[in-house]
Amino acid sequence: MNYLIGVTLLWSFSFSLIGVYLAGQVDAYFSVLTRIALAMLVFLPFLQRRWLTPRLVCQLMALGAIQLGIMYLFYYHSFLLLTVPEVLVFTIFTPLYVTLLYDLLAGRFKPTYLWGALLAVAGAAVIRFDGLTERYVLGFLVVQGANLCFAFGQVGYKMLLARQTDPPPQLAIFGCFYLGALVIALPAWWLLGQPHYPTSTGQWGILLWLGVGASGVGYFLWNKGATQVSSGVLAIMNNALIPAGLVVNLLLWNKETDLTRLSLGALLLLTSLWVCQRGQGRPS
Numbered sequence: 001m002n003y004l005i006g007v008t009l010l011w012s013f014s015f016s017l018i019g020v021y022l023a024g025q026v027d028a029y030f031s032v033l034t035r036i037a038l039a040m041l042v043f044l045p046f047l048q049r050r051w052l053t054p055r056l057v058c059q060l061m062a063l064g065a066i067q068l069g070i071m072y073l074f075y076y077h078s079f080l081l082l083t084v085p086e087v088l089v090f091t092i093f094t095p096l097y098v099t100l101l102y103d104l105l106a107g108r109f110k111p112t113y114l115w116g117a118l119l120a121v122a123g124a125a126v127i128r129f130d131g132l133t134e135r136y137v138l139g140f141l142v143v144q145g146a147n148l149c150f151a152f153g154q155v156g157y158k159m160l161l162a163r164q165t166d167p168p169p170q171l172a173i174f175g176c177f178y179l180g181a182l183v184i185a186l187p188a189w190w191l192l193g194q195p196h197y198p199t200s201t202g203q204w205g206i207l208l209w210l211g212v213g214a215s216g217v218g219y220f221l222w223n224k225g226a227t228q229v230s231s232g233v234l235a236i237m238n239n240a241l242i243p244a245g246l247v248v249n250l251l252l253w254n255k256e257t258d259l260t261r262l263s264l265g266a267l268l269l270l271t272s273l274w275v276c277q278r279g280q281g282r283p284s
Contacts, residue, residue, distance in 0.1 A: 003225025004237040007218050014214045017206050026203060028076040029193035031210075033185045036068060038211025040178035043220065047175045051168035059160055060173060061180030067153020068177075068219065069184025074146035081139035090143035095235035097151035102231035105159055119236075119271055126264050154234060158226045170227075174220050 022031055082090070157177075161167055198204045226234050 001225065001229050001233060001237075003221045004229065004234070004240075007222045007225065008237065008240050010218050011214055014210060014218075017210070021203055021206050023079075025196070026198050026207075027189075027194045027196040028079075029185075029189040030197060031207060032072045032076065033182075033189040033193075034207050035211040035215040036178055036181045036185045038208065039216035039219065040175060040182055042212055042216040043171075043175035043178060046171045048169070048172035051172050052176070056160075056164075056168075056173065057176050059156075060176035061183065063153050063156045063160070064177035064180030065184045066149050066156070066180075068181035068215075069188075071146045071149035071153070072185065073188055074142050074149060078139055078142045078146065081142060090140050091147060093144065094147045094151050094238040097148055098155060098235035098238060099231055101151055101155045102158070102234075105155065106231075126261055151238075154223065154226050154238075155231070157223045158231070158234070161227045170220070170224050174223075177219070177223070178216075 018031075078090075161170070198207060229237075
C-alpha cells in the first residue's frame with residue numbers, strides 16, 4: 001500500500017500543474033503523446049528479453065493501450081462536454097468499477113469491498129459535488145469510458161501478474177505497457193491534435209516532469225502497488241487523489257476549498273479503507 005500512497009502524493013501535484021500551466025495553452029493530445037513517449041523512453045532500457053514472451057508482451061501492450069491510451073482519449077474529450085467540476089464528480093465511480101471488474105474476472109463477490117467502494121464514492125462526492133449543468137448525459141458517458149479503461153487496466157495488470165507461474169521482475173517488462181499506450185497516443189495526436197505546443201521553458205519542464213515522474217514512475221509504482229493489495233483497497237485508493245489534489249492546490253495556489261466538506265469526505269474515504277482492510281480475511 002505504500003506504493004499507492006506515494007503515487008497519490010506524486011499525482012496530487014500533477015492536477016494543479018496541468019490546470020495552471022498546460023490546460024487551454026498546450027494541445028492535450030500533444031501533452032498525452034509527450035508524457036507517454038517520455039515514460040516509454042525511461043523504461044525501455046530495463047526490458048529483459050528472457051522475460052518477454054510474445055503472449056506476455058501482447059497482454060501488457062493491450063493493458064497499456066486501454067489504461068493509458070484509450071483512457072486519455074476519453075478523459076481529454078470529456079472537457080469539451082463538461083465543466084471541470086462535473087468531470088471531477090463523474091470520476092468518483094472508478095472504485096466501483098475496480099471492485100466489480102475484479103470480482104467478475106475472479107469469479108467471486110465480496111460485498112465488503114463493494115460497501116467500501118460505495119463509501120469512497122460518497123466521500124469523493126461530498127468533496128467535489130458542485131452541481132450539474134443541463135447537458136451532461138453524453139459527458140457522463142464519456143467520463144465513464146475513461147473510468148472503465150483506468151479500472152480495467154489496473155485490475156488486468158494485477159490479475160496478469162498473479163497468474164504468472166514464474167513472476168517476472170516488473171521493471172523488466174513494464175516498458176511494454178507504454179509501448180501499447182503509444183500505439184494509441186501517436187495516431188490520436190496525428191489525427192486529432194492541434195499545433196499548440198509549449199511556448200516557455202516552464203511548460204516544457206512540466207511536460208518533462210509529467211512524462212518521467214507522473215506517467216513514468218507513477219504508473220509503474222501504481223500498478224506494482226496494485227499487485228500487493230486487495231481489490232477493495234485498490235478501489236478506495238483511486239479516490240484518495242481527490243482530497244490530496246485539493247490540499248496541494250489549496251496550499252500552493254490558495255484556491256478556495258470548503259475545508260468542512262474536504263474533512264468530511266476524507267473521513268469517509270478513511271472509513272472505506274478501514275472497511276476493506278477488515279474484510280480482507282473474510283470469505284467471499
